Amino acid sequence: MSSGIADLLRASAARAPESPVVTGDGRPLTYGELDARSSRAAAALAELPPGSRVGYVDRNATEYFELLFGAAKAGVVLVPLNFRLAPDEMRWILDDADVSLVVAGTDHVPLLDGLSVPLIAVGDAYEDWLAAHPPADPRRDAAGDDLVVLMYSSGTTGRPKGVHVTAAGLAAAVDLFGAAFKLGPDTVSLVPIPYYHIAGAGWALITVAEGGTLVQCREPTPQSMLAQLVDFRVTHTAMVPAVIQIMTDLPAAATADFSRLQQIVYGASPISESLLSRAVALFGAEFFQSYGLTETIGVTTLLGPDQHIPGNPVKGRLRSAGRAVPGMEVAVADLETGEPAEPGVVGEVIVRGPCVTTGYWRNPAETDAAFLPGGWLRTGDAGSLDADGYLYLHDRIKDMIVSGGENVYPAEVESALAGHPAVQECAVIGVPSPRWGETPLAYVVLRPGAETAGEELLAWTRDRLAHYKCPTQVVFTGLLPRNPSGKILKRELRRPWWEEAGRGIG
Structure with a gap:
């Protein structure tokens, strides 16, 4: 098992200092350059007491890796913030974490006006800060239960919580999760997930551990990701089913060269049989589904390629999140x-x-x-x-609907609706019912150009679910409300229905 994340970089830099570690959007770096620049950052951060917190606010950028490995070498704690947060939300997290320093992209500096701690803007100020310190690795690494990252949960029900990511836990996650994939020095990983999210940070780290190359996405869209998959001859990537669906419908995808693509990891929701069939035919890659939380450093279960065969004889297995990763x-x-x-x-x-x-x-x-x-x-x-x-x-559990004394799990209803060819995405909530206490209602976003009626979708679910689980209404919408991490805010969908009823539950 790796002793810490600083050692991941040290080992890969010693093996192949001239190999590229970061490419794509932003400033490219070799392993040797990242090792040296992160040591400059470490020398600067070592002026802080061990365990001090350092905030980082920006889109995916090369500076993130310099700070992550620099903090690890200096024994301080990186606090990556969601760059989509409102200024007050950012300041609340920075205050809660009691940071001693913040590094921010130029677009985000105005949002942090009035901080009581030093703020370094990415660009000339950041480069001057690095240049003022030698590329001397202080080797003051965190170990065991010492924190290396403080990663704030998305806060769907209130203020976000700072999740402890320890040296031992992160090293274990890299080892356990990385063992499931065919990674090596020739790996080229597209990383479209924000680095403040454990899935993005973890996916990057398992690639660095094997000496592979990261293709950085600063503002990912299905179109830009498609271009990067082809242009950089990507071998591995991670994305959500909604992006996979959009990508399979892009005209340019039909003639794109995916011959180097080996494995695709997806999460956030199951993949439908129809989408899997299209995606396998298009990409020709192995598919994995991953389930995890920030609190598990992203590692819990995997559903492997053997269960991603269209027409799998094990009925319903594709709806599974898989089995526990060995070691968990x-x-x-x-x-x-x-x-x-x-x-x-x-x-x-x-x-x-x-x-x-x-x-x-x-x-x-x-x-x-x-x-x-x-x-x-x-x-x-x-x-x-x-x-x-x-x-x-x-x-x-908090989203469970109790209808007439029966428990209805919205994700099960959403899975049934998602199988309809006209549905792009959906969200099911409980709304007041004078007879049943509450009943399911579905908000539905249709695929571009698709048409269907609410009654058709209701009939579709009745053919696939027990009737008490089926929605009683369908509301078509062009957009579902989401928090900055992309999670659907069901409380925003529920609020007007329950406020009108004058109560909060069924």
Whole structure:
């Protein structure tokens, strides 16, 4: 197992200092250059006490890696912020983390006006800061349960929480997750996910661990990602099913050369059988589904290529999030008793293993609430395991709809709706019902050029689900509200319905 993330860079730089580590959008770097520049950053950051926090606010950029590895070498903690946050939200996180320094892209500097700590703008000021310090690695690495990154959760239900990412946990995540993929020095990874997100940061780190090349996306769109897949002859990438769907519909994709593409990892939702068939035919690559949380450093389960075969004889397996990554444990706890649930019974998904966070920053109450005896982390996700250990996610527990005494999990309804050829994406919520307490309602975004009626979609779900699970209404919309991390804000969809009813639950 790797002893720390600074060692990942040191080892790759020693093996092949002239090999490219960052290309694509932004400033390109070789491993030797990244090692030297991150050592300059480390020499500067080592002037701070060990464990100090350093904020970073920008889109995906080369400076992120210089600071990440610099902080790791200096024994300080990087706090990457979501660049889409409002100024007040950014300041709240920076205050909560008690940062000593902030590095920000030029577009974000005006948003941080009035900070009480030094602010270094990317560009001339940042270059001067690096140049003022020697490329001397202080080797003051964090170890064990020492923090290396403080990664704030997206806060769908309130203020975000700072998730502890420790030296040991991150090293374990790189080893366990990286072992599942065919990575090496010839790997070219497209990284469209923001680095403030554990999926983007983790995907980048497993590539660096193997000495591969990162193709950086600063403002990813399906069109720009398609161009980069081809232009840089990408071998590995990660994306969400909604992007895969849009990409498969792009006219340019039909004649693009994907001959180097080997593996695609997706997450956030299952992939439909029809989309999988189109994507496999287009890309010719192996597909993986990944499920994880910031609190598990992104590593929990994988659904491998053997389950991504169109027409798979194991009915419904494509709806699974896969099985626990070797080294991790996944179980389901009964919602009432907390005892282990039987196969097929829905409960709360709980996780245990070396990648699980040690807790939340300066928040002992939330930390205590997050763990069960035995070191099991409560994910807040409702799910079930089958007899073979495959995990099926039903929904966030807080999003569960109780209709006439029956539990309805919106994700199950959304999965059924997503199989309709006219549906691009959807969100199912509970709305007031005088008879049942609440009933499911579906917000639907149609694919470009597609047409269908609400009654047709309702009939589609009735053919595939128990009737009590089916929506009673369909609302067509052009856009679903999302938080800065891209998660659909169902509370925003629910609010007008429940405010009108004068209550908050069924």
